[in-house]
Amino acid sequence: xxxxxxxxxxxxxxxxxxxxxxxxxxxxxxxxxxxxxxxxxxxxxxxxxxxxxxxxxxxxxxxxxxxxxxxxxxxxxxxxxxxxxxxxxxxxxxxxxxxxxxxxxxxxxxxxxxxxxxxxxxxxxx
Numbered sequence: 001x002x003x004x005x006x007x008x009x010x011x012x013x014x015x016x017x018x019x020x021x022x023x024x025x026x027x028x029x030x031x032x033x034x035x036x037x038x039x040x041x042x043x044x045x046x047x048x049x050x051x052x053x054x055x056x057x058x059x060x061x062x063x064x065x066x067x068x069x070x071x072x073x074x075x076x077x078x079x080x081x082x083x084x085x086x087x088x089x090x091x092x093x094x095x096x097x098x099x100x101x102x103x104x105x106x107x108x109x110x111x112x113x114x115x116x117x118x119x120x121x122x123x124x125x126x
């Protein structure tokens with residue numbers, strides 16, 4: 001089944017939120033839509049919905065722009081080369097690096113939750 005996310009849901013999932021107000025920064029995704037032809041959301045009643053396939057592409061774009069510090073034109077060039085064909089098993093490949101970073105973030109979230117459980121799960125003995 002192909003699940004679709006709205007632009008706000010996707011912004012939150014990608015952590016594209018304002019640090020203080022916690023409102024989704026949808027304008028970033030709309031800008032990326034204009035820059036990258038690979039991102040074409042489905043529009044229903046003038047609202048944007050992204051398929052899981054488009055979400056993967058957007059995650060890769062975000063990773064390359066934000067984490068790797070690449071330029072928009074650099075990312076466009078990589079997408080033209082069809083980055084999906086890069087070797088997943090090669091240690092230095094972009095896709096492997098993307099998954100490595102993604103795994104580190106998820107691992108850190110789990111460790112933070114475990115720490116909170118340990119810290120607040122114990123009774124105060126004083």
